[in-house]
Amino acid sequence: MDINKEIRTIAEQAREASFKVARLSSEAKERALHLMADALMAQGALLLAENGKDLANAEQQGLSRAMVDRLALTEEGIAGIAEGLRQVALLPDPVGEVTRMWRRPNGLLVGKMRIPLGVIGVIYEARPNVTADAAGLCLKAGNAVILRGGSEAIHSNRAMGRVLQEAMGKAGIPAAAVQVIPLVEREAVEAMLTLDEYIDVIIPRGGEGLIRFVVEHSRIPVIKHYKGVCHVFVDATAEPGMAVAICHNAKVQRPGVCNAMETLLVHQQAAATVLPLIAEKLEGAGVELRGCARTRQILPQVKEATEEDWYAEYLDLILAIKVVADIGEAIAHIGRYGSQHTEAIVTSDYAHAQRFLNEVASSTVLVNASTRFSDGYQLGLGAEIGISTTKLHAFGPMGVEDLTTTKFIIYGDGQIRTS
Amino acid sequence: MDINKEIRTIAEQAREASFKVARLSSEAKERALHLMADALMAQGALLLAENGKDLANAEQQGLSRAMVDRLALTEEGIAGIAEGLRQVALLPDPVGEVTRMWRRPNGLLVGKMRIPLGVIGVIYEARPNVTADAAGLCLKAGNAVILRGGSEAIHSNRAMGRVLQEAMGKAGIPAAAVQVIPLVEREAVEAMLTLDEYIDVIIPRGGEGLIRFVVEHSRIPVIKHYKGVCHVFVDATAEPGMAVAICHNAKVQRPGVCNAMETLLVHQQAAATVLPLIAEKLEGAGVELRGCARTRQILPQVKEATEEDWYAEYLDLILAIKVVADIGEAIAHIGRYGSQHTEAIVTSDYAHAQRFLNEVASSTVLVNASTRFSDGYQLGLGAEIGISTTKLHAFGPMGVEDLTTTKFIIYGDGQIRTS
Numbered sequence: 154m155d156i157n158k159e160i161r162t163i164a165e166q167a168r169e170a171s172f173k174v175a176r177l178s179s180e181a182k183e184r185a186l187h188l189m190a191d192a193l194m195a196q197g198a199l200l201l202a203e204n205g206k207d208l209a210n211a212e213q214q215g216l217s218r219a220m221v222d223r224l225a226l227t228e229e230g231i232a233g234i235a236e237g238l239r240q241v242a243l244l245p246d247p248v249g250e251v252t253r254m255w256r257r258p259n260g261l262l263v264g265k266m267r268i269p270l271g272v273i274g275v276i277y278e279a280r281p282n283v284t285a286d287a288a289g290l291c292l293k294a295g296n297a298v299i300l301r302g303g304s305e306a307i308h309s310n311r312a313m314g315r316v317l318q319e320a321m322g323k324a325g326i327p328a329a330a331v332q333v334i335p336l337v338e339r340e341a342v343e344a345m346l347t348l349d350e351y352i353d354v355i356i357p358r359g360g361e362g363l364i365r366f367v368v369e370h371s372r373i374p375v376i377k378h379y380k381g382v383c384h385v386f387v388d389a390t391a392e393p394g395m396a397v398a399i400c401h402n403a404k405v406q407r408p409g410v411c412n413a414m415e416t417l418l419v420h421q422q423a424a425a426t427v428l429p430l431i432a433e434k435l436e437g438a439g440v441e442l443r444g445c446a447r448t449r450q451i452l453p454q455v456k457e458a459t460e461e462d463w464y465a466e467y468l469d470l471i472l473a474i475k476v477v478a479d480i481g482e483a484i485a486h487i488g489r490y491g492s493q494h495t496e497a498i499v500t501s502d503y504a505h506a507q508r509f510l511n512e513v514a515s516s517t518v519l520v521n522a523s524t525r526f527s528d529g530y531q532l533g534l535g536a537e538i539g540i541s542t543t544k545l546h547a548f549g550p551m552g553v554e555d556l557t558t559t560k561f562i563i564y565g566d567g568q569i570r571t572s
Numbered sequence: 573m574d575i576n577k578e579i580r581t582i583a584e585q586a587r588e589a590s591f592k593v594a595r596l597s598s599e600a601k602e603r604a605l606h607l608m609a610d611a612l613m614a615q616g617a618l619l620l621a622e623n624g625k626d627l628a629n630a631e632q633q634g635l636s637r638a639m640v641d642r643l644a645l646t647e648e649g650i651a652g653i654a655e656g657l658r659q660v661a662l663l664p665d666p667v668g669e670v671t672r673m674w675r676r677p678n679g680l681l682v683g684k685m686r687i688p689l690g691v692i693g694v695i696y697e698a699r700p701n702v703t704a705d706a707a708g709l710c711l712k713a714g715n716a717v718i719l720r721g722g723s724e725a726i727h728s729n730r731a732m733g734r735v736l737q738e739a740m741g742k743a744g745i746p747a748a749a750v751q752v753i754p755l756v757e758r759e760a761v762e763a764m765l766t767l768d769e770y771i772d773v774i775i776p777r778g779g780e781g782l783i784r785f786v787v788e789h790s791r792i793p794v795i796k797h798y799k800g801v802c803h804v805f806v807d808a809t810a811e812p813g814m815a816v817a818i819c820h821n822a823k824v825q826r827p828g829v830c831n832a833m834e835t836l837l838v839h840q841q842a843a844a845t846v847l848p849l850i851a852e853k854l855e856g857a858g859v860e861l862r863g864c865a866r867t868r869q870i871l872p873q874v875k876e877a878t879e880e881d882w883y884a885e886y887l888d889l890i891l892a893i894k895v896v897a898d899i900g901e902a903i904a905h906i907g908r909y910g911s912q913h914t915e916a917i918v919t920s921d922y923a924h925a926q927r928f929l930n931e932v933a934s935s936t937v938l939v940n941a942s943t944r945f946s947d948g949y950q951l952g953l954g955a956e957i958g959i960s961t962t963k964l965h966a967f968g969p970m971g972v973e974d975l976t977t978t979k980f981i982i983y984g985d986g987q988i989r990t991s
Binding site: 368525543546 | 591594668674676685814825931933935936937939942944946951952964969977978980986987988
């Protein structure tokens with residue numbers, strides 16, 4: 154079997170299918186998404202059986218508990234995936250929207266029309282739910298999608314792909330619009346990343362190692378984020394109760410995700426009063442604190458933070474804390490050590506709120522709210538295909554609209570150019 | 573001299589400067605652009621003298637007439653460049669615009685704010701006017717820019733860079749916001765393309781060879797178009813006079829540019845009447861015609877077109893002509909052989925006009941107007957930094973707004989996430 158040839162065939166077929174999917178009516182896409190949800194529910198036993206094979210392999214290979222958790226499908230999980238597809242079905246169809254239109258002095262009517270990107274490649278790890286989620290979002294936006302999950306979930310992903318394709322067939326949508334790459338070899342990913350004549354964009358989802366591999370090898374534009382080193386800055390005028398609640402939520406609610414707080418910055422005037430309150434709450438939740446020298450004057454029990462801690466994405470119940478002289482130092486620290494992902498300020502000061510929003514160049518900047526809101530669904534995009542810290546095309550959580558682009562459409566009545 | 577080190581220093585300084593430029597007020601940027609225009613006018617003699625050195629080298633090296641034409645500066649040309657900067661000064665400032673804002677059920681107010689991209693690298697050939705044009709547009713959008721022109725224009729570009737920097741200094745803008753790479757070695761370009769931690773996007777402008785080199789070597793996202801194989805489709809119901817005028821304009825007005833027509837598609841029902849009229853007009857203007865078999869039945873004097881002609885970007889007074897059975901065949905031909913740049917239909921049929929606009933997946937699609945309008949200034953963007961046929965970020969002519977991205981800004985009053 155020639156891997157390059159097989160992947161090329163998959164990509165060519167996706168390209169062909171993309172032309173058809175781009176022209177589907179909103180109704181046809183909605184109907185397909187509901188049929189796909191129905192099929193997942195109807196084939197739950199099959200999906201669980203195939204998932205069982207992956208879980209058995211995972212046990213045998215001694216994968217970590219966290220990895221196995223991410224891999225496992227349950228009846229409830231499948232119902233959630235199906236419900237997700239139904240919610241995507243209900244979102245407005247972005248394709249064909251004319252976002253702006255204006256008339257030129259020579260009478261030309263110029264507009265921008267939203268169109269699908271074409272073929273989207275998604276490369277991900279572990280979680281088999283991404284297979285259905287990404288398929289649904291790409292289809293809604295009129296794209297074909299090529300899905301390449303991790304080898305550890307290969308049985309689950311292949312089964313889910315087959316179930317989705319069968320449902321799409323009933324809706325008259327070509328199977329090649331949603332393809333799961335059936336190969337476990339890493340060469341399959343490398344082959345995929347060279348096919349820039351067929352694939353328009355690559356969205357990698359997973360750990361930093363996977364994403365760096367994709368960026369290094371891709372000839373296709375990649376939308377990605379490496380990591381989320383998210384900051385909360387507690388300003389001098391922060392309301393202490395609000396500061397404690399936001400810090401606790403940002404660090405503890407789900408420490409393993411990219412929008413969790415990793416570094417806390419505290420204004421020197423607030424440190425003595427607020428830091429002990431925050432420390433009590435976080436230590437009570439099992440968080441290990443690491444602080445700068447000034448933090449440790451207030452919280453002597455805290456371990457010393459090193460330079461590395463300011464760059465760290467712990468994805469765990471660990472928090473770095475730094476006392477800063479003012480908002481300027483906080484913004485500078487974020488610019489130097491941050492990952493342009495998500496940052497929040499807690500403040501009662503109008504000018505500081507506006508300055509933080511204006512000057513912090515991260516993809517999501519919040520005033521008096523938890524970093525955990527940096528999420529497509531939470532921000533009202535209806536769903537999320539990923540988060541971008543690449544500034545090109547999209548910056549921050551990406552919804553269905555970000556899976557489209559716009560072309561210029563121009564209505565004339567015989568205009569020619571004279572200069 | 574270590575080229576890599578020198579380029580890295582330039583990029584680091586650009587990064588530093590970009591933070592300052594991003595925060596400049598609209599007034600400061602306007603003032604700087606006017607001072608830059610004044611300085612170009614005041615230093616005309618210097619610029620012409622330095623340009624003379626490049627022209628002398630070009631003669632010595634036997635560069636083509638066309639190349640020397642593109643390289644040559646004149647007093648009139650410099651006045652045009654200065655006027656261009658003044659026009660950019662007058663454009664609305666895109667930075668800080670909040671493009672949308674909505675409230676979430678939990679009270680969060682979520683918006684998208686336009687911010688600069690950061691550091692833009694422009695890699696181009698020959699024309700020294702690009703140095704000032706690109707500098708002006710990048711600065712207007714709050715970016716720092718690194719300019720790398722061709723070695724054949726090195727004296728002109730360096731001189732222009734110095735003049736612009738001096739003017740920026742008077743406006744309090746760091747010189748590092750606009751830097752011309754003073755090195756002629758190709759290694760300087762390669763070094764630049766690896767610095768993804770300092771440079772946010774690369775915009776190459778020039779021939780297909782240059783652009784392919786940049787894409788091949790860049791670790792930084794590239795916005796580009798390889799070529800423009802633009803089509804005009806003359807439908808069965810086209811008004812003959814309009815078809816002739818649009819075809820003549822699209823092919824002849826400026827044949828060497830990317831939005832000129834390269835292939836003409838004619839509906840079989842219109843061919844017998846319209847093709848002779850178009851041929852007469854174009855042959856009268858010195859255009860060489862190459863046709864399919866059916867074209868040659870009507871125009872026996874025409875050379876036979878080969879498969880290669882359908883892919884060709886002639887950039888010259890040559891035109892490929894194909895008679896097609898219907899609009900479906902025209903759209904399919906464009907999809908197969910086109911470059912997703914610009915296509916026009918000439919028709920009197922309402923449904924065909926709408927179908928062509930909807931189904932042709934090129935960056936600019938026109939009804940009853942010349943392909944030559946695919947240009948940022950002509951479409952009302954105020955100016956143009958380039959044209960993208962990459963669908964990511966921008967698709968089609970790019971103005972100042974396309975040199976920005978948007979971040980999410982969120983106003984809360986203590987919200988934390990509960991699910």
